[in-house]
Amino acid sequence: MxxxxxxxxxxxxxxxFKARKALxxxxxxxxxxxxxxxxxxxxxxxxxxxxxxxxxxxKKVRKFFMQKVAGKGKDISSLSIAQxxxxxxxxxxxxxxAGKKATALVKKFMRKIMxxxxxxxxxAKDAKGEQQKADAEVKKVKESKTFSQFREESxxxxxxEYKKFQSSPEKIKYRAELxxxxxxxxxxxxxxxxxxxxxxxxxxxxxxxxxxxxx
Numbered sequence: 001m002x003x004x005x006x007x008x009x010x011x012x013x014x015x016x017f018k019a020r021k022a023l024x025x026x027x028x029x030x031x032x033x034x035x036x037x038x039x040x041x042x043x044x045x046x047x048x049x050x051x052x053x054x055x056x057x058x059k060k061v062r063k064f065f066m067q068k069v070a071g072k073g074k075d076i077s078s079l080s081i082a083q084x085x086x087x088x089x090x091x092x093x094x095x096x097x098a099g100k101k102a103t104a105l106v107k108k109f110m111r112k113i114m115x116x117x118x119x120x121x122x123x124a125k126d127a128k129g130e131q132q133k134a135d136a137e138v139k140k141v142k143e144s145k146t147f148s149q150f151r152e153e154s155x156x157x158x159x160x161e162y163k164k165f166q167s168s169p170e171k172i173k174y175r176a177e178l179x180x181x182x183x184x185x186x187x188x189x190x191x192x193x194x195x196x197x198x199x200x201x202x203x204x205x206x207x208x209x210x211x212x213x214x215x
Contacts, residue, residue, distance in 0.1 A: 021081065044124045048117060057109035061102055065095040177202070 030036050063076070069091050070076055076084065095102060165171065178196060194206040 053110050056113050057106045060109045061105045065091045
């Protein structure tokens, strides 16, 4: 028969298991939100307090010790929650975070995290500055007279303009004259490879295609 201590330990483990699952679901939902992504991007530009660097370093040290307990070949992230809880308990027993080794590692990881964060913050600031410059250039172009003219031209209905141009009395007369001339000469479909030659908007005769189209 199990003792009260053993039953109490099992109950704590079950509660911890459920709480972890709920927390995992909550964090996955939050990660998808635009506000969370915005906060992460904003935090990259901020100088974090030492307490935050220490917290991050402690997490890394704990993970480092957990890997030692689990073994080199095992991937901790792929383990089940129950297995992780068991490894965490073994880690806390074997490598207490208050020990000298853990404290020294926390300091070492803190320096690395601070250096990495500063580099990331500088890169993010530079990228933000470049984006602001690009936005200013785009705004300048949009406000320019040339862009305004281009925008007005882009609104033109070229199909309608072309239709009106082709339906003008001058063009209709020209096409009728061309058709009549070709019919009178019998040049449609005769295969002589000659084109009508024009001068001053009027047909003056026929020339070889290579000469006529080479001008």
